[in-house]
Amino acid sequence: MIEVRNLVKYYGDFPAVKDITFSVEKGEILGFLGPNAAGKTTTMRIITGYMPATRGTVKVAGYDVFEHPLEVKKRIGYLPENPPLYMDMRVRDYLRFVAEIKGVDRKGVNAEVERVAELVSITHVLDKYAQKLSKGYRQRVGLAQALINNPPVLILDEPTIGLDPKQIIEVRELIKSLGSEHTIILSTHILPEVSMTCSRVVIINEGKLVAMDTPENLTARLQGSETVFVEVEGPIQDVLGAIEKMEEVISATVEQRKGDEVGLFKVQARVGSDIRKKLASLVVNSNWGLLELRPEKLSLEEIFLKLTTKEEELN
Amino acid sequence: MRNMAAIFKRDARGYFTSPIAYVVIGLFLVVTGIFYYLMLRSFLQYSYAVMMQRAGVSVNVNLMMVRPFLLNMSVIVLFIVPVITMRSFSEDKKAGTMELLLTNPVTNWQIILGKFFASYLLYIVMVSVTFIFMLFLFIWGEPQFMPIFIGYLGILLMGAGLIALGNFISSLTENQIVAAVGTFGATMLLWVIGFAGDYAGKIFGSILKYLSIVEHFDDFSKGIFDTSHLVFYLSLMFVMLFLTYQSIESAKWRG
Ligand SMILES: Nc1ncnc2c1ncn2[C@@H]1O[C@H](COP(=O)(O)OP(=O)(O)OP(=O)(O)O)[C@@H](O)[C@H]1O
Ligand SMILES: [Mg+2]
Numbered sequence: 349m350i351e352v353r354n355l356v357k358y359y360g361d362f363p364a365v366k367d368i369t370f371s372v373e374k375g376e377i378l379g380f381l382g383p384n385a386a387g388k389t390t391t392m393r394i395i396t397g398y399m400p401a402t403r404g405t406v407k408v409a410g411y412d413v414f415e416h417p418l419e420v421k422k423r424i425g426y427l428p429e430n431p432p433l434y435m436d437m438r439v440r441d442y443l444r445f446v447a448e449i450k451g452v453d454r455k456g457v458n459a460e461v462e463r464v465a466e467l468v469s470i471t472h473v474l475d476k477y478a479q480k481l482s483k484g485y486r487q488r489v490g491l492a493q494a495l496i497n498n499p500p501v502l503i504l505d506e507p508t509i510g511l512d513p514k515q516i517i518e519v520r521e522l523i524k525s526l527g528s529e530h531t532i533i534l535s536t537h538i539l540p541e542v543s544m545t546c547s548r549v550v551i552i553n554e555g556k557l558v559a560m561d562t563p564e565n566l567t568a569r570l571q572g573s574e575t576v577f578v579e580v581e582g583p584i585q586d587v588l589g590a591i592e593k594m595e596e597v598i599s600a601t602v603e604q605r606k607g608d609e610v611g612l613f614k615v616q617a618r619v620g621s622d623i624r625k626k627l628a629s630l631v632v633n634s635n636w637g638l639l640e641l642r643p644e645k646l647s648l649e650e651i652f653l654k655l656t657t658k659e660e661e662l663n
Numbered sequence: 664m665r666n667m668a669a670i671f672k673r674d675a676r677g678y679f680t681s682p683i684a685y686v687v688i689g690l691f692l693v694v695t696g697i698f699y700y701l702m703l704r705s706f707l708q709y710s711y712a713v714m715m716q717r718a719g720v721s722v723n724v725n726l727m728m729v730r731p732f733l734l735n736m737s738v739i740v741l742f743i744v745p746v747i748t749m750r751s752f753s754e755d756k757k758a759g760t761m762e763l764l765l766t767n768p769v770t771n772w773q774i775i776l777g778k779f780f781a782s783y784l785l786y787i788v789m790v791s792v793t794f795i796f797m798l799f800l801f802i803w804g805e806p807q808f809m810p811i812f813i814g815y816l817g818i819l820l821m822g823a824g825l826i827a828l829g830n831f832i833s834s835l836t837e838n839q840i841v842a843a844v845g846t847f848g849a850t851m852l853l854w855v856i857g858f859a860g861d862y863a864g865k866i867f868g869s870i871l872k873y874l875s876i877v878e879h880f881d882d883f884s885k886g887i888f889d890t891s892h893l894v895f896y897l898s899l900m901f902v903m904l905f906l907t908y909q910s911i912e913s914a915k916w917r918g
Contacts, residue, residue, distance in 0.1 A: 359917075396766040399915050421768040432763035436677055448669035449767045493763070 349374045349501060349531040350395065355404035357390050357555075364390045366555040367404070372548075374500075377527040379546030379563075380535035387555040388535040389429050392503050395533070396426045408501055422451070425499040427507055431490025435479040439470065439489055442478060443496065450497040464492040467522065483510040491519065495526075502526065504534040508541060520545050576615045576643050577603065578627055582636030584611040590630060591615055596623050610639065666769045670777025671784075674751065678785045683750070688789045691743050698735045699796045702728060707803070724804035725811070725886065729797070733814040733884040736793065737877055740786075740822060741854055745846035747785050748829025749839045751778045752907075756837035765915070775907050779830055786822045790815065810886025817883025817892070821876060824899030825850060831903045834910040850876070 350372040357365040365387040372378045380388050394401045395408065397417040405412060411419040434442055443461040452460050465471045468488045473481060478489065487510045494502060507523065508516045523532060523545050536542060542549050543563040551559045551566075559566060580587050584602060588611075591600040596617045604612040617623035624641055631638045678684040710722040755761040764774050794815065800806050828849055833842040857875030860868045872878050876899070879892040 393762075398762055398766050418768045418770070421766060424766070426766045428759060428762045428766075430759045432759045434673070434677070434760055435758065436681055437673075441676075445669060445673050446763070446767070449666050449764070449769050451665075451768060 349376075349409060350533065351405075351407040352391070352395065353405045353407075355391065355394060355406065356402045357387070357394060357399075358402045364555050365394075365401075368552065368555070368557045369404075370550050370557065370560055372531055372533060374531050375528060376548060377523065377532045377534065377546045379542035379549040380533055380552070381537075381539065381542055381549055382535075382552040383537065385554075386552045388552065389505055390555075391552070392426075392505050392533065392535060393428075396424055396503055397421050398426075423499055424501045424503055425494035425496065427490050427494040427502075427504045429505040431486045432493070433478040433486055433489060436477065438475055438477055439465075439481070440474040442489070443474075443492060446493045447496050450499075452497050460496055464495045467495060468492045469518070484512060484515055487511055488515070488519075491522075500530060502530050502532045502534075504532065506535055506537070508536070508538065516541075576617065576623055576627065576641065577612060578615060578631070578638070578642075579606070579610065579612045579640035580631055580636050581610050581639055582631070582634065583609060587611065587631075587634075587636060588613065590634060591627070594623075594626065594630065596626065612640075667773040667777045667780075670764070670769070670774055671780045674778050674781030675784050677750075678747075678781065683746070684785055684788075687743060687746055687785065688792060691739065691789050692792055694739055695732075695736055695793050695796070698739075699732055699793075702732055702735075710804075722804075724800055724806040728800060728804075729806055729811055729814065730884045730886075732796070733818065734877075734880070736790075736818060737821060737880045737884070738854065740790070740818065740825065741850040741876075742847070743789070744786070744822070744825045744829050744850060745843040747789075748782050748826055748833050748846060749843035750833070751782050751830050752834040753837050753839045753842045757839075765911075771908055771911050775830070775904055775911070779827060779904065782830060783823060783826045786826050787819060790818050790822065807886070813886045813888050814884050816888070817880050820883075820893060820896040821880055824876065824896045824903065827900040827903035827907070828853075831907045831910065834907045834914075853877075 352371065353369050355365055355368045356363065364385075368387075368391060370378075380391070382388050390399075393399050395406050395413065397413045397420050400414055405414070407413070408420045409423050411423075413420045434445075437445070440461060443464065444457055447457045447460050461474070462471070465474055468491050470485065470488050470492055473485055473489075478486065481489065487507070491504070491507060494504065504523070508519050511519060520541065523534065526532065527545075527547070534541075534545070546563060549559070549561060549563055549566060550557060578591075584605065588600060588602060591597055591613060594617075598616045598618060600613055600615045602611050603614040606612060615623065615627065624643065628638060628641060706722070706724075706728045709727065713722055752761070755764065797806075797811050829842075829846040832845045832849060833839075836842050836845070853874065853876040856871050857878045860871035860875060860878075862868070863871055873895075879895045882889045882892055
């Protein structure tokens, strides 16, 4: 549905996007993850036809954005980073205006406005001026605007920013429910958001694509047991000393003292060193008690941190 | 067509639901009204004096009253147009609504023309209101209608060029004040260029005179319709609309 190939974007001399390639299948929700200034907004603006790329191509539903901008724009609902509202208009009039420029059937305009208002729960503020709305409501009106005319593709730039926790959950649910019929790209800094809503993740940093996978695979990929938790019954200092002496161990700390002779240790070891087996035999050979041994389940947040710091080290 | 109409409607409503339209129209009426009053007073004094001297002779209202008033108005609009057009693109750029327009199935020309006609509508309404002053002249004298009509046509044609100019400058910046000041500078330049023409050499002087926006209004104020002036105003409008297109496109490339 969306095909981004070798996308490059320079602002003057500054490369904001450096050769990004990915594609999104119909019905997929793709999460666009990256720290500030990674190039998320820039990429999205190119996909929506707001600005041309320096190099590379973008195709939406088979149409090249540069060659057939109107065909692409017809199929995309876009929520920019800052909700693009006319402050001097009532929400209803604003949504009507958007419906008109999106080519909603003249007779269907009012019904369409009601429909999207219902979807994002803004029916009760339809007759207010945008100026009078809170940040969260402005965000929702922005989202409503993107949903008008039910476009097959949705590009949402940080859709949950500015919302309160309850609204965040609602909007995530909404996005998920839209996912079955729409192709969605959403960008975010909030990492749990990605694992909750997205079927695939693209991580970009400093304009480069760092990783692209399902949230589960990404978690698994970095699970070369870098961090292991081990609970041991035995003299705490001795156990710690023994663990630290192991060749594969980078560092070991006492995470928690559970008694005089019981401690939970956090062990960091080199990737692929199969530290769990060796830890187990160490504890057993020393006649201590092995109470628990588990790999740390990495959150996406940590993966993300790792991926991006790795990227920095390379540069 | 529908897209252009939608943008036109939205912008026109923006003008008329905010104080800006009423401030602009009110200000314009007050300023033109003051000049009208002063001119009318001296005109009445003059025609009274003439009548006293030679009974049966009346003064030409068109020449003595309508023409100076129209000439005056043609200068006043130079000061007002920047206020009308300052928001047309700048506001959208600032508020991020330009991003809304440019990512919807709307062409640049639909945006440009929709905005142009909305600000031009305000201009037309503003100028038309002063027509009341002309109607009063029919009470005191017997002005010819045609020259008044041609004069107003001239003001409107000149306005088409000026409004397009203001829209263009507004498309260059997201700061409304900068847009207003820039447009003001441009209209002043197009005005004083005519005076400069008096002092410059023969060929260069006539070029400067040709570019002077007020110079072309002179014939209209006399009630003469000359297509060369029509061509000048329309060319100014088309050039400015075209430049607006270029400005929007290049803004896209710059990001
Ligand atoms: N219009 C512009 N002109 C010049 N540089 C720009 C422009 N827009 C963005 N940049 C630069 O390009 C880089 C990428 O910006 P972009 O807005 O795409 O990042 P982002 O991933 O959306 O960040 P954030 O999470 O903060 O929204 C940044 O370094 C930014 O300063
Ligand atoms: Mg961004």
